[in-house]
Amino acid sequence: MRPPGSAEYLLCDEDQASRFGAALGRSLRAGDTVLLEGPVGAGKSHVARAAIRAIAGAATEVPSPSFTLVQTYPGPACDVWHADLYRLTSPEEVLELGLVDAMEEAIVLVEWPDRLGPCLPPHAIRLRLQPEGDARRALVCGARDELLKALCEAVRSPQRARRKGRSSCRGSVGARQRGRIWRATPRPAAMSGWQGAAALPC
Ligand SMILES: Nc1ncnc2c1ncn2[C@@H]1O[C@H](COP(=O)(O)OP(=O)(O)OP(=O)(O)O)[C@@H](O)[C@H]1O
Numbered sequence: 001m002r003p004p005g006s007a008e009y010l011l012c013d014e015d016q017a018s019r020f021g022a023a024l025g026r027s028l029r030a031g032d033t034v035l036l037e038g039p040v041g042a043g044k045s046h047v048a049r050a051a052i053r054a055i056a057g058a059a060t061e062v063p064s065p066s067f068t069l070v071q072t073y074p075g076p077a078c079d080v081w082h083a084d085l086y087r088l089t090s091p092e093e094v095l096e097l098g099l100v101d102a103m104e105e106a107i108v109l110v111e112w113p114d115r116l117g118p119c120l121p122p123h124a125i126r127l128r129l130q131p132e133g134d135a136r137r138a139l140v141c142g143a144r145d146e147l148l149k150a151l152c153e154a155v156r157s158p159q160r161a162r163r164k165g166r167s168s169c170r171g172s173v174g175a176r177q178r179g180r181i182w183r184a185t186p187r188p189a190a191m192s193g194w195q196g197a198a199a200l201p202c
């Protein structure tokens with residue numbers, strides 16, 4: 001069984017990954033750090049870009065921070081920081097970049113978070129993206145239930161959403177309970193006992 005606050009999703013194409021990223025962005029608050037893990041080309045920047053646009057505005061230019069290491073964007077409630085630490089030369093640079101302070105007050109999205117070393121925040125949301133053929137499997141850990149639920153709603157295709165009890169993710173609970181949980185507008189009471197979700201195939 002997955003730990004509480006974790007869920008798994010299958011992102012079959014770029015559009016689904018964009019919806020997933022946008023839902024992530026809408027669900028984040030000041031002080032949230034998302035650690036985007038996964039191999040080169042896994043889709044970390046793609047998800048981060050959608051999240052940033054959901055917060056800072058759909059027309060926001062989101063260049064890759066691979067060379068600048070960090071890009072910041074003003075949001076309605078707080079700034080958004082997007083870091084790509086692949087080219088970080090020493091963990092001390094994390095402090096120089098101001099990333100640790102930003103984690104206290106901004107929304108921070110970090111690609112290649114293994115480079116954070118001792119600055120790795122213990123209470124961050126972890127999002128691991130894994131290529132699976134042309135699709136990507138997304139495993140989220142350490143997230144609030146409402147965030148996990150928002151992600152699940154976002155990856156449901158319009159066709160699947162119309163079909164009762166079917167979605168692009170499912171609970172680890174029984175099918176009968178699942179039908180109640182993954183409704184379009186779930187009541188808070190229906191969420192109690194929810195443990196996580198597993199992806200359905202595309
Ligand atoms: N769910 C998906 N299905 C198919 N293609 C995807 C999906 N998500 C992203 N892609 C595509 O994969 C490619 C690589 O994505 P991206 O640059 O975001 O990867 P990355 O993990 O940030 O790589 P890097 O480690 O080099 O920074 C892009 O062309 C992107 O559009």
Ligand SMILES: [Mg+2]
Nearest residue numbers: 044045084111
């Ligand atoms: Mg990237």
